[in-house]
Amino acid sequence: MNGEPLLTVTDLTVRYGGVVAVDNVSLTVPTGKIVGLIGPNGAGKTTLVDALTGFVRCSGTVSFRGVRIDRLRAHLRARHGIARTFQAGGIFDDLTVRENILIGERRPGGWWSTVRAIVTGRGEHARPETRALVGTLGLGDLLGVQASELSSGQRKLVSVAQALAGGPELVLLDEPAAGLDSTESAWLGERLRAVRDSGVTMLLVDHDMELVVNVCDEIVVLDFGKVIAAGEPQETLAQPQVITAYLGSVTAATEGDAA
Ligand SMILES: Nc1ncnc2c1ncn2[C@@H]1O[C@H](COP(=O)(O)OP(=O)(O)OP(=O)(O)O)[C@@H](O)[C@H]1O
Ligand SMILES: [Mg+2]
Structure with missing residues (x-):
């Protein structure tokens, strides 16, 4: 309460x-x-x-x-x-914003389901809450962008989204x-x-x-x-x-x- x-x-x-x-x-x-x-x-x-x-x-x-x-x-x-972000960032440069956020989700199929979604490119977010979160944090336009292309402020937002994606x-x-x-x-x-x-x-x-x-x-x-x-x-x-x-x-x- x-x-x-x-x-x-x-x-x-x-x-x-x-x-x-x-x-x-x-x-x-x-x-x-x-x-x-x-x-x-x-x-x-x-x-x-x-x-x-x-x-x-x-x-x-x-x-x-x-x-x-x-x-x-x-x-x-x-x-x-309990989720956290890391002072140094904690996101993966080689992955897109969508994939980085997906990593934070706790999927029913576990870690392998996340890896499979990323490898096959079928990175749709399983949870409607994650889509809402992407909207709340204003990341909708950046989902396809590779993390290495982001500004440091945008990287921070992605790390916050990643931490929150697991609910x-x-x-x-x-x-x-x-x-x-x-x-x-x-x-x-x-x-x-x-x-x-x-x-x-x-x-x-x-x-x-x-x-x-x-x-x-x-x-x-x-x-x-x-x-x-x-x-x-x-x-x-x-x-x-x-x-x-x-x-x-x-x-x-x-x-x-x-x-
Ligand atoms: N891995 C480590 N090995 C040894 N000492 C460490 C290690 N990590 C932190 N320290 C020491 O522990 C103390 C606390 O460091 P910490 O990084 O937790 O501070 P902080 O409050 O997060 O600082 P900042 O605002 O600079 O991020 C400091 O004296 C630091 O030098
Ligand atoms: Mg610190």
Whole structure:
């Protein structure tokens, strides 16, 4: 039901050798909401998404609809209804937009049915929901275009469509607005709200604060792997520890430039 916890994360920690990339993080993503996950570069956002989706080992617990999933392999978490995008894109250059989206669909015939559809060129989408999604994301005119021909903004949209094509209950988006200009980003924000209103819950990682403030129902701020603030977007961004975390990262970058 809307507002009830869909994803509950408790004391999640990820270590890479001596580096604690995610440090004892607890958070909740309520059903039907968009939760923003923000923080300076290297704060641990992608690592947390990797841990939630089964791409990296973690300690702590992750429950989805009240069921522990933290020991499940990535494909089983996907089967539970969790999808994600990748910061680096995650789409296939040699395939068309249609084929890339088709890969995200969970077909009754499984993976082989997708491969067969692509190899035989019969790439019709099985699910009417996917066709609606293509319309919502404005990708209708690009379906036949090879992914290598797309702009970086268009690639991001295809990766979002690919993640949503499986009909997930929860989607984790890792910087979907990277590479988009401010108009495109505002447009993406509207689309994400439409997707949320259609019943998909989201965890949105992005550096575009305008997007985050405009679309997120609440935000969680990470710094050096720890949650330093959480709550309503505007209020949370105004908290001193959040400002300091971002100023610190700006100062470090400026000093780095000077060196
Ligand atoms: N595979 C890895 N091996 C070792 N250290 C890693 C690895 N991936 C990330 N890290 C380290 O973990 C920390 C968190 O990195 P992560 O990529 O999760 O940050 P992020 O918040 O997504 O940053 P950005 O905003 O730049 O995408 C950083 O210190 C990073 O250097
Ligand atoms: Mg990242």
